Amino acid sequence: MSFAEALTGAAKKPGGKCGAGQGLATFTGKDHAALVDALAGCGPGHAVSYSQLARALKTEGIITTSYGIGRHVDGSCSCGPR
Ligand SMILES: [Zn+2]
Secondary structure (H helix, E strand, O other): OOHHHHHHHHHHOOOOOOHHHHHHHHOOHHHHHHHHHHHHOEOOOOOEOHHHHHHHHHHOOOOOOHHHHHHHHHOOOOOOOO
16 A cells, blocks of 8 residues: 555545554454454563564554554554543
8 A cells, every 4th residue: 555545545534544453354263363462461560562563464564563552552542432
């Protein structure tokens, strides 16, 4: 996807999903289960840090940051209330 297409797509979808939400929407099977588990048990005090999870998502082509993961876990990301 080109930058222009990405920009148009973003404009068409206000409040689109954040990186974690994109992963949840696109992953299937054990990848989806692993992401659900990781989101439930990541961050301060857990074995997996937000930045580790963000790096793992990048290997799947989903660009996000530790800050973005933290916002998803807090429920304050662009995925909206859950
Ligand atoms: Zn989110």
